[in-house]
Amino acid sequence: MKISIIIVNYYTAGYLDSCIDSINNFEKEVDKEIIIVDNNSGDSDTEILNRLSDTHKNLKCLFLDSNKGFAYANNRGVEICNGDFILILNPDIVFTESILLKLTEYRENENIGALGVRLYGEDGEFQKKYYQKYPSILQYLLFYSIFSKPFINSGRLIKKHLETEIQGKGLINVPQIPGAFILMKKDLYNELNGFDESYFLFFEDVDLSYRIAKKYKLYISDCKVKHIGASSMMMDTNYKIYGYFILSLIIFFKNNYSKSKYFYLKYLVLFNAILKIILENAKKIYGGSHPNVIKVHKYILKNL
16 A cells, blocks of 8 residues: 655745655654645746755655646656555655554545544644635625624634534544645546646635535544644745635635525625725725735636
8 A cells, every 4th residue: 555645845945855855754653645746836846856855765846837726736746656546645744643544544434535643733722724615605795795893703604604523432424524634545547537637826726625525424533743834825926826825725615505596696796896995995985905806806807
């Protein structure tokens, strides 16, 4: 049994030393290969990746000539891997204990489609925000629209409509698994044609979970890893990142829900973007406008 660990890099090479060292230090008993797929990060990252491949015999790098997104890069990595299992892993993950043998033992249960772990931040706090319910129209209105301000910090609404509760020991059945750490059989990944490449960033992991869950169960184990979080996103502007998020949300509705839900969300986003632009332009009179708010909604309208 071999595990292929697929890591997509986009200006995150500074995190990879800790990530790779932690894997090799804690998982010495595991037959594994590490494949880093670089999304055309540039010379500085290339130098680090070449050093890593020279240092670690079980590691190889695939350099892409353009950035076509997280889903595309992972699929290219899986195409050249040799494992029975694949682990989709973020570069800002650090192993703090040996977990892969335990996880592959769980995978002998044929009812399990994929496994995740519990993500903890550098502060030692459990990152519960990464474990979410599938998106809905109400979720968009409550947490991502212009109407969200009264609701966005409501613990009751977050628990009911956004986050999945992860408590207790052992395996927890969940609707979806965070893309920072997804373990599954390679055969199943290929059967599902991997990540959907219509997503550039965000919701590709939600989409994959949704398709797996049609036949199998998804679980979060009680194994733990350290997750720095949002490392590659710091390399881009906030407005563009939010734009990717909303546009990918629309793609998820288009791919997985009814046409009526898809069009309903699309027109809500359209209305929301226009309204935000009007309000921000009005705020200019009093000097309270934020230029990135206008930029993001113009970006959404352009790509809607």
